[in-house]
Amino acid sequence: MRRALELAAWGAGTVSPNPLVGCVIVRDGRIIGEGYHAVYGGPHAEPNAVAAVEDSALLEGSSVYVTLEPCAHYGKTPPCADLLVAKKVKEVIIAAKDSNPLVGGKGIAILQAAGISVITGILEQEARWQNRRFFTAMEKKRPYLILKWAQTRDGYVARPNYDSKWISNPLSRQLVHRWRSEEDAILVGTKTAHYDNPKLNVRDWAGRDPVRIVIDKHLTLDPNSFLFDQSQPTLCYNLVKSEASDNLEFVQMKQDFSLENLLTDLHNRKIQSLIIEGGGHLLQQFISRELWDEARVFTGNIEFGAGIPAPKTDRLPFETRSIQDDRLDLFLHSALVSPPAPHTL
Secondary structure, three states: OHHHHHHHHOOOOOOOOOOOOEEEEEEOOEEEEEEEOOOOOOOOHHHHHHHOOOOHHHOOOOEEEEEEOOOOOOOOOOOHHHHHHHOOOOEEEEEEOOOOOOOOOHHHHHHHHOOOEEEEOOOHHHHHHHOHHHHHHHHHOOOEEEEEEEEOOOOEEEOOOOOOOOOOOHHHHHHHHHHHHHOOEEEEOHHHHHHHOOOOOOOOOOOOOOEEEEEOOOOOOOOOOHHHOOOOOEEEEEOOOOEEEOOEEEEEOOOOOOHHHHHHHHHHOOOOEEEEOOOHHHHHHHHHOOOOOEEEEEEOOOOOOOOEEOOOOOOOOOEEEEEOOEEEEEEEOOOOOOOOOOOOO
16 A cells, blocks of 8 residues: 555646545555556546556456545546456455545445455555545635745745845755645735746746736736736636636636635635745735645745744644755644655655
């Protein structure tokens, strides 16, 4: 199962809104095939593992280890549970049950009805942590929320003029680009968009760009800002207009719209994870409303003396790392899943 989890991780950043899934097929104590879900719309882990078995006659009577309950419905691909039944495998060992109502125990039922032995709960905590974005979307009906900011040693995210370059070191900034490639979307507020004119893309890592999201209630931002250059999908939440063009959509919200409304709209768009990169006021709003799952906070080896205060949370970090001369504190808020120790981000 640990090998299946390793395989599943290779799908990070390419399978959403589907979950990460890895599969290992064993016969007589020997691995005969393995696979993972590599890209959204492509074959799932189980058919990839089956296809990797050189002698298909060995599939009958084999044991299948899979990190998530095999699907039981026709989506972009046929049901994986039916495939395992057709191959006459002996047993299926599952890390975590699927909380998608389209699956939710139905895959297990199909296997058991065919006389296949099913074991569940093997490394379940690890599997749920790996798929925390998927499980949050299924069970909380909102994206998984990651707060990220960099602060100085004396507790500021920007100078008094809102300039924030550079608090963290180049290696920390490269790590942030890796994180961006693994999440569905990234959010900033009006002030950050105005003062930083960010691109919010993936430049220092290989991977897809996230959907850019900006809150600009009264459409005061410069239309020539990078956020509106249509180079990647972008949503602008505002109170003025609804309008869509290539890679750019203005989403008009009601006068009393809230962060909860925004998250509901993102959930309806199948956005399962969101990095909130600022500014400090917007980050604090998410903290105050208890709307966050993780926080990743860099403390740089620099002081501003005065400026825009960093957000504050009453949580203690569950892990602290050194990124050269930066400190990275990792916080966890959600009780939905908890990381095994040690874990990876």
